[in-house]
Amino acid sequence: MKTCAVCGERFHETAEATDPAAEMGAFLAREVYADAGRLCLKCLANRGRLALMYMREFD
Numbered sequence: 001m002k003t004c005a006v007c008g009e010r011f012h013e014t015a016e017a018t019d020p021a022a023e024m025g026a027f028l029a030r031e032v033y034a035d036a037g038r039l040c041l042k043c044l045a046n047r048g049r050l051a052l053m054y055m056r057e058f059d
Helices: 020-031 041-054
Strands: none
């Protein structure tokens, strides 16, 4: 179990993202923010949802 760097919740680092927003958040964590493995699925989904709405360079 790890602690999320954003919200502080405990999460399993082996959990797989199945939600498209969480998958986008995981992509951003790897490629843009370099914090892969440090965020829970909820925070990844929130990041991905915001990116899908506002980061037009990823359309």
